[in-house]
Amino acid sequence: MPDLLLELFSEEIPARMQRRAADDLKALVTNALVDRGLTYEGARAYATPRRLTLHVVGLPAKQPDLREEKKGPRVGSPEAAVQGFLKSAGLASIDEATIQSDPKKGEFYVAVVERPGRATPAVLAEILPGIIKTFPWPKSMRWGAASAEPGALRWVRPLHSIVCTFGPETEIPDVVRFEVDGIVASDFTRGHRFMSPDLVEVRRFDDYVSSLEKAKVILDADRRKEIIRTEAKNLAFARGLELVEDDGLLEEVAGLVEWPVVLVGSFDEEFLDIPAEVVRATIRANQKCFVLRDPATGRLANKFILVANIEAKDGGAAIAAGNGRVVRARLSDANFFWQTDRRPLPEYHDRRDLKPLDQRLERLKALKVVFHEKLGTQGERVARIVALAKQLAPLVGADVARAERAASLAKADLATEMVGEFPELQGLMGRYYAALQGEDPAVAAAIEDHYKPQGPADRVPTDPVSVAVALADKLDTLVGFWSIDEKPTGSKDPYALRRAALGVIRILLEGSIRLPLMKFLDDAIVMGKLTDGYRLPEMPRPAVLRDLLAFFADRLKVYLRDQGARYDLIDAVFALEGQDDLLMIVRRVEALGRFLATEDGEHLLVGYRRAANILRIEEKKDGVTYDGTPDPALFAEEEERALAAALAAVRRDASAAIAAEDFEGAMRVLATLRPSVDAFFDKVTVNVDAAALRANRLKLLNAIRVATREVADFSKVEG
Known part of the structure; x- marks a missing residue:
């Protein structure tokens, strides 16, 4: 079957896009x-800095014929209805329609519409111009004289040519002829900008890939990445060093070159006195280069890996030397910043009691750096975090004075x-500067770690001081943005609030930390009211708390689902009143999951559902709720008395077990209900004619519902 080859050739496309x-x-095309x-057998798309390519395999030569009864x-x-039918069916007269009979509707007209399928190239020529003109680039531009006209083509960078061929592997494919703003589709592209700029004739995909490679273009980004990684490791190994791998940078660099040439550059050893993270950030951000380290010491080496887009006649010596000069200049700037940040600020020359980092904090406050226009300044936010960290410290086992000190300095490096x-580098540089001015190691570590975890793969802070400040920072962020009604919507989360909530969850669960969440969310609201932040009227306090707790429940579901837990069990536990201790919720969920996996658990769930279904039907029919206490005097069967006694014992013993946080014990108590529930449904008829007896038995069923809620809301359990 024929294949489609489409290439859109332009000026450089940003690597990130x-x-x-x-x-x-x-x-869009498929x-x-x-x-x-x-329909097609397979499709794959490719990107280089100057082209987007799509290869679709196994397309039919034409659309299937269409036969439809209308x-x-x-x-x-009426005649108007008949004429409308003829027009929609494409018939010249009503004689071309057939008449069918329906026993209920009588006789009616039917038209058989047959449309032959169109040739695939014609369909392609129809759909591709629209896709190209409306392509969803995050940013795009117009160019040339035609750019002033309405509806002019927009592309990420000026679009130069279009390749579009269609045909079977065994034949020379045809060019699919169409035009977009004066650019006519053809079977010619261009190779590397400098090493092979001439036109390259294109046929089928395999020929296209090999022709591009001869023209110094590697089409597959993953192959370019592998070339860069392999060559970089080999060059490092030859010098007794190892590559510091960086997947994000590798992806970006592979998007900057069509023909990767890996080289080694160097800089002065004196710059290795700067923190390694600063050296790496400087080289990475400014030159898109990889750093190397000595495997024996783990320290950075004064060499780096760069990737050129050209094979130079001198083997790349001039390119490496040029990059080395730029890196040295950038590292000189970084060294200046490093030295400057460690010295006292000129405006505080008479305040020798203030250490350099404290001076930065004072500058942060004096400059009134805004955190958010509705949430006040960074200085005001620091005050809230300090107050919250002091309250959290005893609960997480942290020294209150250290937590207060760490929280007060946590944002000071923003002014460096x-x-x-x-x-x-925020947080990390704060840790360095705090250590240099003699802060307690726990305080210095907390300045860096309070931002963590910043993603699912990031580590969670474990030191109690770091935990207190990290929780305070994240809870203040969540409460603040909830109070001004700036919550995540759909896929948009500009303030990383989902990440903040997941960070709180991971810190609490992985650290086995007990925390009454509602209290501290409420405390965070109170801290906000004590500062000049929240300048606009905030959401009602109960609404903020209720909505935030629901948000934490959703985030907890995501986290536990990734761990293999059932989200419906989380709902079953969260549905109970006062559930805001995430660690206890998870332990209860785990115990519930184990219980429901047993035979007793399965049978009890069946019994609960039977009781709940009968109650739901009868309550709806009667228009009342049978939530009262059953009258023992109306028990007519031994099974009723046995069930009532078992329910009373279960409620008492399960409540005691829950109070002692013995969730496994509560489940074992719940399991003792099974024989009584089974016997009741085997021997007792609920919907009897005697109204009082019927109502009493329905109340007994409600007692099953009430008793199980000591452990969880079984109505939320699926399956």
């Missing part, structure tokens, strides 16, 4: 083909030169 653009191109009845009006309908240049 390439993967998404390739995926979008594949989805979805449009399938919508038109053109039902029309009844015989004898280094963090101003490299924002990604």
Whole structure:
């Protein structure tokens, strides 16, 4: 079957956009083909800095023929209805329709519409211009004289040419002819900008890939990445060093070159006195280069890996030397920042009682750096975090004075030169500066760790001081944005609130920390009211707390689902009143899961559902709720008395076990209900004619519902 080859050739596409653009191109084209009845065997998209390419395998040569019966009006309908039917069915007269009979509706007209399938190239020529003109680039531009005209083509960078061929592997494919803003599709592309800029004739995909490679272009980004990684490791190994791998940087660099040439550069050893993270950030951010380290010491080496996009005649010596000069200049700037941040600020020359980092904090407050226009300044936020950290410290086993000190300095490095240049180093530089000015090691560590975890793969702080400050920071963030009604919506979460909530969850669960969440969320609201933040009217306090707790429940479901737990069991526990201790919720969920996996648990769940279903039906029919206490005097069967006694014992013993946080014990107590419930349903008829007896038995069923709620809301359990 024929294949489709489509290439869109342009000026350089930003590396960060390439993967998404390739995926979008594949989805847009293949979805449009399938919508038109053109199914395919496989499709893959590619991206280089100057081209997007799509290869679709196994397309049919034409659309399938369409045969459709179109039902029309009844015989004898008004002329207007008949004419409308003829027009929609494409018939010249009503004689071309057939008449069918229906026992209920009588006789009506039916038209058989047959449409032959169109050739696939014609369909492609119809759909591709629209896809190209409406391509969803995050940012795009217009260019040239035509850019001033309405509806002018927009592309990420000027689009130069389009390749579009279609045909079987065994034949020379045809060019699919269409035009987009004066750019006519052809079978010619271009190779590498510098090493092979001439036109390259294109046929089928395999020929296209090999022709591009001869023209110094490697189409597959994953292959470019592997070349860079392998060559970088080999060059490092040859010098007795090892590559510090960086997947994000590797992805970006592979999107900057069409023909990767890996080289080694160097810088002065004196710059290794700067913190290793600063050296790496400088080289990474400014030159898109990889750092190397000595495997014997683990320290960075004064060499780096760069990736060029050209094979130079001198083997890349001039390119490496040029990059080395730029790296040295950048590291000189970083060294200046490093030295400056460690010295007292000029405006505090008479305040020798203030250490350099404290001075940065005072500058942060004096400059009134805004955290958020509705949530006050960073200084005000620090005050809230300090107050909250002091309250959290005893609960997490942290020294209150250390937690207070760490919280007060946590944001001070935002006013340093280094963090101003490299924002990604916030927290880390605070730790360095705190250690240099003699802070307690726990305080210095907390300044860095209070931002953690910053993702599912990031480590969780474990030192009690770090935990107290990290929790305070995240709870203040969540409460603040909830109070001004700036919550995540759909896929948008500009303030990383989902990450903050997941961070709280991981800290509590992985650290086995007990925390009454509602109290501290409420405390965080109170802290906000004591500062000048929250300048606009905030949401009602109960609404904030209720909504935030629901948000934590959703985040907990995501976290536990990734761990293999059932989200319905989380709902079953959260449905109970006062459930805000996440660690206890998880332990209860785990115990409930183990119980329901047993035979007793399965049978009790069946019995509960039977009772709940009968109650739901009868309560709806009667318009009342049978939530009263059953009258023992009305028990007519021994099974009723046995069930009532078992329920009373279960409620008493399960409550005691829950109070003692013995969730396994509570489940074992609940399991003792099974024989009584089974016997009741085997021997007792609930819906008897005697109204009083019936109502009493329905109340007994409600008692089953009430007793099980000592452990969980079984109505939330699925399966």
